[in-house]
Amino acid sequence: MTPAVPPTSRSSIHDFWAGLGAAAPVVPGAVAFGLVYGVLARQAGLSLWATTAMSVLVFAGAAQFTAVSMWGQASPGFLIVTTLMINLRHLLMGASVAPHLLGQPGAWKGLLAFGLTDESYALAISRYVRGEGSREFFLGANLGLYLGWILSSLAGGLLGGLVVDPSRWGIALVFPLTFLGLLVPLLGRGVTAVVAAASGIVAVITAVWLPGKGNLVVAILVGSAIGAVLETWWTPTA
Structure with a gap:
């Protein structure tokens, strides 16, 4: 696959904001999910700082939920292996996106890989398939979801024990259903x-x-x- 021609500064800024805009309809799902994570993390005994730091450094909802559910009950090694298994799908998503990032600097690839989520992948790959993708669009989509996830995790952590049983809200279904909605049209x-x-x-x-x-x-x-x-x-x- 031939790498894309480097964009001009103006088109880069436009693509970045386009990525943020494309992520906007998906962010509410991330926020709902992040709120539940924050509440559960605090109920599991994590401090507000640790709850938020995990979202900043890990940025992987399913892995974080698993870590919280196993907190204090499993060894660190088992916890790490389990969360890696959960995130194996990122290998496939990364391999799918990689041909579209040929010729990009390693720093860009690393930055985009860190921010890769199910939803940002679906948004970015749909643009690449149409020949309209760019690293700036990808970054914008990643950043929108990243900020939404961190802020909602913090808010959930602040709520802490105010919510007794967040699972009864059915919010855990929001993110998977959102991803399916983005993915199905691409099939x-x-x-x-x-x-x-x-x-x-x-x-x-x-x-x-x-x-x-x-x-x-x-x-x-x-x-x-x-x-x-x-x-x-x-x-x-x-």
Whole structure:
């Protein structure tokens, strides 16, 4: 894939603000999720500082929820391995975005990799697929979600014990549903749709038997194998 032509200063600023704007409809979901995380973290015994610092340094909702739920009950090593398993999908998202960042400085790649989330990935890759993507747009989308996550985590931490059972709100469903809403339009038809459907089915079925997020690993392997076979042998009809 040929790297994009470096943008002018004006287009860079425009793309950055466009990324922030594109993330705006998604940020409320992150805020709701962050509030629940902050409340649960404080209820698990984390200080307000530690609750907020985890969001600043980790910026991974599912991993942070898992860490909080296991806080004080599991060894640090087991906790680290578990959260790494949960975030294995970032390897796939990063590999998908990497061809679009060819020729970019390492600092830019590192910055974008740190801010990569399910939602910012969906926003950025949809632009790249249309030939309109840029690192500045990607950064804007990342930053919008990052700031929303940190501030809502802080707010949730301040609420602390005021909320007894945040899970009853059903807020945990907000982020996954938002991601699906962004992802489904990108699937289209053909190999991508088949691989996505097969991977989803495998992930759901194997979740019954595999602990942690092992079902995601199996789904990734099966989906990759199916994709490789279809790309080689399947010639779609018009």
